[in-house]
Amino acid sequence: MIERVLTGTRVRNRRLDLGLRQSHVAKEIGISGSYLNLIEHNRRRIGATLLGDLARVLEIDAGLLEDGTAASVLGPVSEAAASFPDISVEDARAEELVSRFPGWAALVAAQRARIIQLEARTEALSNRLAHDTQIATSLHEVISTATAIRSTASILVETPDLDADWRGRFHTNIDTDSARLAASSQALLGFLDMEMEGGAAQDASPLEQAEAVMAQTDFYLPQSETNEAAAFEAVQDSATHAILADWAKTSARDAAALPLTEFMQAARAVAFDPARLAARFQVPLDVILRRLIHLPDDADVPLMGLAVCDSAGVVTFQKPVLDFRLPRAGAACPLWPLYQSLSQPGRVLRRVLRLPGVARTPFECFAIALPAGDVAYGVEPRMIATMLVRLARNYDQLDVVGPGCRVCPVEACSARRHPSLL
């Protein structure tokens, strides 16, 4: 009963800190000195009314004397101490800190909570900066031109006897690249401004937080192989936890249908071809697509990404790969096979695409939309589209599809919703 002990002790500590005599306090609240002595030595429970009277006389918020508050503050204070192992703190006196200096302890606890919140947000923003196709493409353009300018300028400065022809070429290159840099920097700033106004200033959504957690595991949950769902005990946000639990359940179900050893053997034999694997294992194609991105890290497993969306086009799961990542919040280009499959349920779409701009990696996309959930009379099917993305090796046709209109330079596009920032 740590909390009960704490309450009485904290009353006593507070009284001593204020330099008040026990008899004085007892008189103020209308009890005997001996009864207050029992309370302070945790030998009597304190009712709500009496606790309120004590708090008034001791000039402290009653909540800070309560058992639950003490427990809720003690945990974060201990966590705060543990998170800085290099700093020697008096662990054994944490309870005393909470009881004697409840205000300071509450401050430490609040700062601890704030640090956790800011760390999560920083991680989400960092993850977005690393994986958002729009930002990555603009940033790549800026860095490439900056690299060319830096190297060229250094040559000009460090080579005083540079041939006049070379000097002229390098001057022209710097002029061209500086104009490119100005344009690409403006585009990037414009995009970031929109992000800040539109939502990046807000905390990451539960879906983004869940993706960040999955990214830490490289999207592989070893527990799934033994039909166990991963627990994600460190995830505190309930919505994020629910999303992760759902993904883990699906992953375990897919792994049960496609045991790892057998699946890997078959996948290698057919060069990880999804359609042939679906025929081999007699399972729907979306199961194969999901299973392919939940494999252990192995040198001969191709880099693969996945996107899943519902019939409203909301991306409910995404594993980015290289420069492929669909934008958040339904701003993606409808030409991606993921969205096109929604109007052709049950049909497998395969297309080779590349993003416009500097990132011209060809992606082979396999997509299918299938009904999910139970089938019943009078119930509209819930369609789920799934798309696997991997580097294309052989292809006859390569189409260009942008991530979304904002940063897509393709002008003559029937799907364009609004002008590009670029």
Added chain:
Amino acid sequence: MGQRVLLIEDEPNIIEAISYILSKDGWTVHTHSDGETAMDKVLQGVPDLVILDVMLPGRSGYDILRDLRSDSATADVPVMMLTARGQAKDRDMAIRLGATHFMTKPFSNADFLESVRALATP
């Protein structure tokens, strides 16, 4: 030194700057800008060093690196990866796929040249 280096990069002005720096340092510089045909170019005359950009038209530099390491003719050729991505996981991926060295853009000419010289076959 007279050793041959193949620069696989698609930014024309970076190609020109690097070519100048390396040529001045005594390297015989060959360049190629397309990821899809990069492996063919390498196999036409295996160089002493490959400098490989990650983001290339046609194919990713990581994909080309994987092919270089799986071909016995090029498995031991030193490869320096150039990338605008500087995060630890990008570096890890390059090293895991067999890169000999990893350099983040933008870089100083002195650092770049020092790294190239260090990769030169004695």
